[in-house]
Amino acid sequence: MGIVSWIILGLIAGGIAKLLLPGRDPGGLIVTTLIGIAGSFVGGWLSSRFLHRPVATHFFDLASWVSAIGGALVLLIIYRLFFGNSRR
Numbered sequence: 863m864g865i866v867s868w869i870i871l872g873l874i875a876g877g878i879a880k881l882l883l884p885g886r887d888p889g890g891l892i893v894t895t896l897i898g899i900a901g902s903f904v905g906g907w908l909s910s911r912f913l914h915r916p917v918a919t920h921f922f923d924l925a926s927w928v929s930a931i932g933g934a935l936v937l938l939i940i941y942r943l944f945f946g947n948s949r950r
Contacts, residue, residue: 868906871930872899879934883942897941898934905933 876898909929 868902868930869899871926872902872934874898875902875905875927875930875934876938878931879938882931882935883938893941894938897937901932901934901937902930903933904937905929905931908933 873895876895879898879901880894906926906929909925
């Protein structure tokens with residue numbers, strides 16, 4: 863997949879991560895979207911590096927989607943831990 867595909871996947875993964883972790887984020891929609899994009903890159907890198915699952919060349923690969931959403935969830939949780947959570 864190209865860089866544009868990972869960005870689109872990251873936007874979608876960020877939205878899914880936001881649905882799975884509801885609540886107001888300290889940075890709002892734009893920061894959550896950027897976290898989703900970064901999470902897709904991190905998730906894809908971790909998947910190919912440590913799980914020996916290479917990144918697929920097509921957009922609709924289940925492993926790529928799971929790794930992107932997982933990466934976005936992890937980064938969103940870390941972001942909330944460092945910059946506050948609105949559920950207090």
